Amino acid sequence: RRGEMAKSTQLIDNEVFRAYATYAGIVLIKMMLMSLITAYFRITRKAFVNPEDTESFGKGENAKKYLRTDPDVERARRVHLNDLENIVPFVGIGLLYALSGPELSTALLHFRIFAGARILHTFAYLIPLPQPSRGLSWAVGYSVTFSMAYKVLKTAWLL
Amino acid sequence: RRGEMAKSTQLIDNEVFRAYATYAGIVLIKMMLMSLITAYFRITRKAFVNPEDTESFGKGENAKKYLRTDPDVERARRVHLNDLENIVPFVGIGLLYALSGPELSTALLHFRIFAGARILHTFAYLIPLPQPSRGLSWAVGYSVTFSMAYKVLKTAWLL
Amino acid sequence: RRGEMAKSTQLIDNEVFRAYATYAGIVLIKMMLMSLITAYFRITRKAFVNPEDTESFGKGENAKKYLRTDPDVERARRVHLNDLENIVPFVGIGLLYALSGPELSTALLHFRIFAGARILHTFAYLIPLPQPSRGLSWAVGYSVTFSMAYKVLKTAWLL
Numbered sequence: 001r002r003g004e005m006a007k008s009t010q011l012i013d014n015e016v017f018r019a020y021a022t023y024a025g026i027v028l029i030k031m032m033l034m035s036l037i038t039a040y041f042r043i044t045r046k047a048f049v050n051p052e053d054t055e056s057f058g059k060g061e062n063a064k065k066y067l068r069t070d071p072d073v074e075r076a077r078r079v080h081l082n083d084l085e086n087i088v089p090f091v092g093i094g095l096l097y098a099l100s101g102p103e104l105s106t107a108l109l110h111f112r113i114f115a116g117a118r119i120l121h122t123f124a125y126l127i128p129l130p131q132p133s134r135g136l137s138w139a140v141g142y143s144v145t146f147s148m149a150y151k152v153l154k155t156a157w158l159l
Numbered sequence: 160r161r162g163e164m165a166k167s168t169q170l171i172d173n174e175v176f177r178a179y180a181t182y183a184g185i186v187l188i189k190m191m192l193m194s195l196i197t198a199y200f201r202i203t204r205k206a207f208v209n210p211e212d213t214e215s216f217g218k219g220e221n222a223k224k225y226l227r228t229d230p231d232v233e234r235a236r237r238v239h240l241n242d243l244e245n246i247v248p249f250v251g252i253g254l255l256y257a258l259s260g261p262e263l264s265t266a267l268l269h270f271r272i273f274a275g276a277r278i279l280h281t282f283a284y285l286i287p288l289p290q291p292s293r294g295l296s297w298a299v300g301y302s303v304t305f306s307m308a309y310k311v312l313k314t315a316w317l318l
Numbered sequence: 319r320r321g322e323m324a325k326s327t328q329l330i331d332n333e334v335f336r337a338y339a340t341y342a343g344i345v346l347i348k349m350m351l352m353s354l355i356t357a358y359f360r361i362t363r364k365a366f367v368n369p370e371d372t373e374s375f376g377k378g379e380n381a382k383k384y385l386r387t388d389p390d391v392e393r394a395r396r397v398h399l400n401d402l403e404n405i406v407p408f409v410g411i412g413l414l415y416a417l418s419g420p421e422l423s424t425a426l427l428h429f430r431i432f433a434g435a436r437i438l439h440t441f442a443y444l445i446p447l448p449q450p451s452r453g454l455s456w457a458v459g460y461s462v463t464f465s466m467a468y469k470v471l472k473t474a475w476l477l
C-alpha cells in the first residue's frame with residue numbers, strides 16, 4: 001500500500017501528515033453530519049424554509065403552515081455554523097502546522113484534544129448540557145487551534 | 160512553464176493534484192459568485208440589513224424602509240451557506256484525497272461528479288426547480304465527499 | 319530550525335509557501351477573533367440565543383428576557399459570516415496558488431493586499447464607517463482571490 005502511494009507523493013508517508021489527515025477527516029465528517037441532523041429535525045418537526053420543500057404536504061395554506069422555525073432545527077443549525085467557524089480554521093491551520101515539522105507526539109496531542117473537544121461540544125450543544133460544558137469544550141478547541149497557529153507563525157514567518 | 164514550477168515544488172506536476180486544483184478552483188469560484196448574486200438581489204429588490212447601506216436612498220424613514228428581508232435575497236443567502244457547508248469540506252477532504260494516491264481516472268470521476276452536482280444544486284435552489292432535484296443534487300455531492308473521506312481515512316489512518 | 323523541518327517536509331522551506339502560511343495564519347486568526355467579539359457583545363448587551371446561557375441570570379421570566387437579538391451582536395455575526403465567505407476561499411485558493419510556482423514578490427503582493435483589505439473590512443463593518451468603505455475593502459479582497467484563482471487554473475488546468 002505504501003509503495004503505491006509513494007509513486008504519487010511522499011507527503012502521505014509522513015507520520016505527522018497522516019495523523020493530520022486522520023483527524024481532519026474525522027472532524028470534517030462530524031461537521032458534515034450536522035446536515036443530516038438538521039434534515040432529521042426539519043422532517044420530524046415539519047419545519048421548513050423553502051416553499052418547494054412542503055409541496056408534498058398538500059397545496060396552499062395546508063403546505064404553508066410548515067414554513068416555520070423550530071427550536072430543535074435552529075439549534076442544530078447553530079451547531080453547524082459553530083463547526084464552520086471552528087473546524088474550518090482547524091483544518092487550515094492544522095495543515096500548515098503539520099507541514100511545520102512538529103514532533104509526532106505533540107501533534108497527536110493537539111489533534112486528539114481538538115477532536116475530543118469538538119465532539120463533546122456537539123453533545124453539549126444538542127442535548128443541551130448545562131453551561132459551562134458547551135463554553136468550556138468550545139474554549140479548549142479554540143485554544144488548541146491558537147497553539148497550532150503560534151507554531152505555524154513562529155516557523156514560517158515571512159511577512 | 161513546467162520547468163519554472165518544478166523549481167518551487169513538484170506537487171503541481173502530479174496529475175491528480177492538478178485535477179484537484181482545477182475542480183477545487185472551479186467550485187470555490189462558484190461559491191464566491193453567490194456573493195455577487197446576493198448583492199444583485201439586495202440592490203434590485205432594495206432589501207438591506209445594514210443602515211449604512213441605505214444612506215444613499217435618503218435620510219430617516221425614507222431610508223429605513225429598505226432595511227427589510229426579501230425572499231430572493233434570503234434564498235441566495237441559503238445557497239451560499241449550503242455551499243459553505245458542502246464545498247468547504249470537499250476542498251479540505253479532496254486535498255487529502257489527492258495526496259492519498261488515487262488513480263487519476265477515479266479521482267477525476269469524483270471531482271467531476273461533485274462539481275456537476277453542486278452546479279445543478281445551485282440552479283435547482285435558485286430557480287427553484289421542484290423537489291427532489293435540489294435534494295438529489297445535494298445528496299450526490301455529499302456522497303462523493305464521503306467516498307473521498309473513506310479513501311483518506313483508509314490510507315492515512317493514524318489515530 | 320530549518321534542519322529539523324527538512325526532516326519532515328521541504329514544503330515549509332519554500333519562501334512562497336512560508337509567505338502563504340504567514341498570511342493564511344494571520345487572516346484565519348483574524349476570523350477566529352470574531353467569535354470573541356460576538357461573545358463580548360452577547361455578554362455586555364445581555365443578548366443570548368440559547369436558554370441554557372441565561373440560567374445564571376435567574377429562573378423563568380427573569381432569564382427569558384435576555385433571549386433576544388441585539389444590533390451589535392448581529393453586526394458582529396455578519397462580519398464573522400462574511401469572513402467565512404471570503405477568507406475561507408482565500409485560504410483554499412491561496413494554497414493552490416502558492417503551489418503553482420508564482421514569483422515571491424507577486425505572491426507577497428497578493429497576500430499583503432488581501433490581508434490588509436480584510437482587516438480594513440472588519441473595521442469598516444464594526445465601527446461602522448460610511449459606505450463605500452466596507453464595499454470597497456470587500457471588493458479588493460474578492461478581486462485578489464480571483465486573481466490567484468486565475469493563476470491556479472491557468473497552471474493546473476486538467477478537467
